[in-house]
Amino acid sequence: MAVREMLVWFVAVLQAISTYGAELSSEACRDVGFSSNLLCSSCDLLSQFSLNEISSSCRQCCQEEAQFESRKYVRGSDPVLKLLDDNGNISEELSILKWNTDSVEEFLSEKLHRV
Numbered sequence: 001m002a003v004r005e006m007l008v009w010f011v012a013v014l015q016a017i018s019t020y021g022a023e024l025s026s027e028a029c030r031d032v033g034f035s036s037n038l039l040c041s042s043c044d045l046l047s048q049f050s051l052n053e054i055s056s057s058c059r060q061c062c063q064e065e066a067q068f069e070s071r072k073y074v075r076g077s078d079p080v081l082k083l084l085d086d087n088g089n090i091s092e093e094l095s096i097l098k099w100n101t102d103s104v105e106e107f108l109s110e111k112l113h114r115v
Contacts, residue, residue: 029061038062083111 026036034057043058081104083092096104 024057024060029057032057032061034058034061036061040064081107 024032029036029038032054038058038061040059040062043055043062046052046055046058078095078097081094081096082090083094085091099107
């Protein structure tokens with residue numbers, strides 16, 4: 001009997017470890033009502049509304065803000081390609097206003113190095 005209890009305990013611990021910190025797929029997150037654009041700072045707000053029950057699911061679906069680069073977009077601005085040097089500084093800016101998709105793809109395949 002003690003072996004069976006230990007086995008049940010072991011399985012429970014193993015299940016808890018596997019679910020702790022595991023991320024849910026985007027479909028699973030959508031099924032429980034969370035967007036794929038969910039930020040983890042939003043999960044922090046759940047406790048203010050006594051929604052601690054869904055906090056763990058929220059944490060499994062959220063993305064940290066640090067993963068997003070900050071870019072400023074100006075409505076109506078023309079499309080521009082900014083080519084960077086090895087140090088990450090802008091070395092060249094090209095207006096691609098009248099380029100079609102094939103031209104952009106061809107240019108990028110010629111200029112960019114595959115990693």
